[in-house]
Amino acid sequence: MSSAPIGIFDSGFGGLTVMKDIVDELPQYDYLYLGDNARSPYGTRSFETIYHYTLECVKYLFDQNCHLVILACNTASSKALRTIQQKDLPNIDPERRVLGVIRPTAEVIGNYSKTGHVGILGTSGTVNSRSYVMEIKKQFPGLTVHQESCPMWVPLVENQEYDSEGADYFVKQHIDGILSHSKKIDTLLLACTHYPLLIEKIKKFVQDDITILSQGEIVAKSLADYLNRHPEIERKCSQNRTRRFITTDSTEDFDAHANVFWGDKINSEFIHL
Structure with a gap:
């Protein structure tokens, strides 16, 4: 079978934590990771800019024969995914798919809470978009969602100060x-792919009865279910167990930082968008 990898996109390194869990869950497929490090971070940029950058990266992955692309970036998922799905895909190729990380999490988060109060920890862009609030309300109307923007957490991780x-x-x-926000919060979602690297620090300041959720495992299981329910997409994804990593910035810098997120050595390739 010719190479038709599952594309995984992030504004930088963080999506590697999601990709790692996806590969653990579904190791048989080929994967192509694209990190737009040259234009990272996305979190503080405007809706229009994030949409433009994300669409450009999705088109690149389509050009690499990806029939399915995962936006492993909360900011891109919150500010660009819906427009790409509804406006762009019908014109580009209605048989291709772009999925995000917000909806899979929103579909299950209420199952973890006994009090009906959950907290979302994310970047300014994700929090201000209120995407989690809206998606969770669709799935769990009775759930109360609290949000907190954590602008320093991504720099801590990327500078290896986590x-x-x-x-x-x-x-x-x-x-x-x-x-x-509330003494009833019993579930915290790490709504940024960088934040799992801070989980040991987070646990120090959280009571034992509070559940901390990372997205990677949730997204991986959701993708496995999606491919099972959509054989017309699944059979277009090649299964040679290859993993490629592409960055829009220095490959040396990417490789030096990426192993923290991926857990192993990476040899990336450079592309100019």
């Missing part, structure tokens, strides 16, 4: 912030 003593201040600041 395990430093200095990280404690910024982690505690936002954990205290989200928990101050």
Whole structure:
């Protein structure tokens, strides 16, 4: 079978944490990861800019024969996914698919909460979009959703300070912030692909009875279910167990940082968009 990998897109490195869980769940497929590091971060950019960048990257992955693309970026999922699905895909190729990370999480988060109060920890772009609030309300109308923007968490991770003593201040600041919304919060979602690297720090400032959710495993199981329900898409995804990594910035920088997220050495390729 010719190469038709599953495309995975992120604005930088964080999506590798999602890809890692997807590969663990579905190792038989080929995967092509694209990190738009040259234009990262997306979190503070306008809707129009994020949409333009994301669409450009999706088109590139389509050109690489990807029939299915996963936006493993919360900001892109919240600000660009719906427009791409509804406006662009019908014109580009109605038989291709672009999926995000917000809906799979929204479909299950209510199952973890006993009190009916959940907290969302994300970038400014994700929080301001209110995408999680809207999607969760569709699935669990009775759930109360609280949000907290954590602008320093991504820089901490990307500068490999996530395990430093200095990280404690910024982690505690936002954990205290989200928990101050309500004493009933019993579930926290790490709504950014960088945040799982901070999970040990987060646990230090969270009571034992609060559940902390990372997206990777949820998205991986959702994708497995999606492919099972959509054989017309699944059979277009090649199964040679290959993994390619592409960046729009320095490959040396990407490879040096990416192993923190991927857990193994990476040899990336450069492309100019």
